[in-house]
Amino acid sequence: MSYYEVSGSAFARALRTVSYECENCGQGFSYQFELIQGNTQTENTTSTNKDKLKKIVFSLKEIAGPIALETVKNEIKSLDAARDFGHEECPNCGYLQSWMIKSWAKVDSSEVGKKVQLPSTILTGVFLVLAIVLPIQIPSISYLVSCLLSFVLWSIGVFIIIRYAMSFANKPNKDFGKVDKENIPTVTWSEPEISLFGE
Numbered sequence: 001m002s003y004y005e006v007s008g009s010a011f012a013r014a015l016r017t018v019s020y021e022c023e024n025c026g027q028g029f030s031y032q033f034e035l036i037q038g039n040t041q042t043e044n045t046t047s048t049n050k051d052k053l054k055k056i057v058f059s060l061k062e063i064a065g066p067i068a069l070e071t072v073k074n075e076i077k078s079l080d081a082a083r084d085f086g087h088e089e090c091p092n093c094g095y096l097q098s099w100m101i102k103s104w105a106k107v108d109s110s111e112v113g114k115k116v117q118l119p120s121t122i123l124t125g126v127f128l129v130l131a132i133v134l135p136i137q138i139p140s141i142s143y144l145v146s147c148l149l150s151f152v153l154w155s156i157g158v159f160i161i162i163r164y165a166m167s168f169a170n171k172p173n174k175d176f177g178k179v180d181k182e183n184i185p186t187v188t189w190s191e192p193e194i195s196l197f198g199e
């Protein structure tokens with residue numbers, strides 16, 4: 001007897017609207033973000049009967065729907081708790097609001113980390129080889145000296161890489177003077193709803 005794997009998917013979605021008054025120019029704007037999460041359920045069956053298969057798929061979708069809905073609701077909670085409401089430059093003056101930068105800065109430092117990882121790994125490999133090879137090539141250099149020399153060069157290299165990566169990181173509002181005003185955005189979510197995929 002052969003088994004068939006059948007699956008049923010569902011999505012849940014909610015629309016977030018963020019309204020704010022620019023802290024720099026005072027104009028009001030709003031932007032939207034649609035949060036979508038999917039879930040897929042599978043089941044093995046021996047049936048090849050089309051009607052029966054349809055019924056199974058539908059029942060799987062009905063299981064997947066509430067799971068996707070729960071995922072969306074949880075993500076809304078964690079986004080709100082982190083006060084992560086997305087970001088855009090003010091369409092009028094280009095300023096990034098203080099509450100946008102607070103959630104955005106976290107993403108920023110991890111971006112720097114990612115950029116540093118590969119070059120510093122390569123650099124470490126190069127100087128490890130150098131520390132070993134140097135005394136073999138030039139016998140007047142002892143292992144201690146070659147290790148110290150490689151370590152110093154490695155430190156300088158890592159420092160340069162980090163500085164370079166930081167210079168690429170976003171520096172928000174660098175063209176603006178001091179803006180002391182801190183507004184609070186109005187954030188509203190539409191009621192999260194399920195859509196059974198393929199219905």
Ligand SMILES: [Zn+2]
Pocket residue numbers: 022023024025026027090091092093094095
């Ligand atoms: Zn503005």
